[in-house]
Amino acid sequence: MxxxxxxxxxxxxxxxxxxxxxxxxxxxxxxxxxxxxxxxxxxxxxxxxxxACHPAYRCFGMSRVSCRFCIMSSLPDLAAAARQPEAAPLYRRMVTLEADSGFAFQGGRWLGDIAPDLLDADLRDRLARAKEIAAIRSSIEATIPKNMLYVKGWPTRPLTDEEAVFLAGIRQKITALKAHAHDATLQKDGALMGIAGAPVQVRNPDAAQVETANGPFMTSSLPVAGFAIIEAADLAEAIDMVSRTPCAVAHGVVEVWPLEQPS
Structure with a gap:
């Protein structure tokens, strides 16, 4: 039994x-x-x-015993959990997940709105950007016809080739959305970025006469879109930072050129 x-x-x-x-x-x-x-x-x-009742009831004022921050919790229970001093580090970690992912903790309810006073200014700014990304993502996803949506983990029917291309385009837009948000984060952290204009070649043989020619000297199968100067501890960190930028995720190429200090 x-x-x-x-x-x-x-x-x-x-x-x-x-x-x-x-x-x-x-x-x-x-x-x-x-x-x-x-x-x-x-x-x-x-x-x-x-x-005696469980401490969640008699000490913390909760209406149910569950995880400290549960996806099933009511707004008062989430607020009660956030009021406990020992919960502050966990609260910040979970809000960081919201900021990094662009998804709210409970569908339309952001955990970061429960106790914003526990967050520093940087995390509040990141959360605000995540909300903007979420709103744009929702508007993009809203263009998908209902008969193309998944139902309980499975599509209702096979997609046509045209529909598959359309759905792939939706995914590309959302991926690019996150990539551009990553660019904004890099800029906020001090990276210097710019869009590449038309190049000019400069020569001055024997310092006798300056000669210029329009167009690139180096050639590439892909256009040069821009540049960025970023600060990283080493090459591995630099690679990780640029791997989430729009050019990298949109089937382009990002070249990383370390700037070495002169001896």
């Missing part, structure tokens, strides 16, 4: 439960002895037994 303490008042799904039922597999009975109880009856029974 499997005994659980669920109650009808807890959710619409649990409201449909029965006092007992036979499990789909095996010789097992699920028994729900307090299914009809109210919340007050539960706490009254605990108090009458001489036991």
């Amino acid at each position: 499997n005994v659980t303490g669920i109650r009808r008042q807890e959710s619409a799904a649990r409201a449909k439960a029965t006092i007992y039922s036979h499990a789909k597999t095996g010789n097992l009975i699920d028994w729900r002895p307090i299914l009809e109880w109210t919340e007050q009856e539960v706490f009254s029974a605990i108090n009458a037994s001489g036991m």
Whole structure:
């Protein structure tokens, strides 16, 4: 016998439960002895037994026992969790995930809005940019016809070649969106970026006469789109930083030229 303490008042799904039922597999009975109880009856029974409620209820003012920051938590429970001093480091880590991913913790609810006073100015700025990206991403995704959307993990039908190309274009737009946001982050951190204009070749043989010629001297199968001067600890860090820029992710090439200090 499997005994659980669920109650009808807890959710619409649990409201449909029965006092007992036979499990789909095996010789097992699920028994729900307090299914009809109210919340007050539960706490009254605990108090009458001489036991103390879980600290989540009696100390933190939570309405349920779960993860400290649970995707199923209500707004008051999230606020109660954020008020606990020991939760501040975890709270900042989770808000950092929101800022880095561009996705809210609970669909349309951003965890960073629960206790913004716990965030420093940089993380608040990053979160604001993440919200802007999320809004643009949603508008892009809204152009996908409903009959092309996934339903419970699977498409409702095979896509045509034209629809597949359209869907790939949507993905490219969203990928580029994140890449341009990464550019903005690099610039905010001090990187100097610019768009490449028309090049000019300069020669001055024997310092006798300056000669110029329009057009590039070096050739490439791809156009030179721009440049950036970034500060990195080493070549590996520089590669990691530029690997998420628009040119890198859009099937282009980014050349990394280390600037060595003269001896």
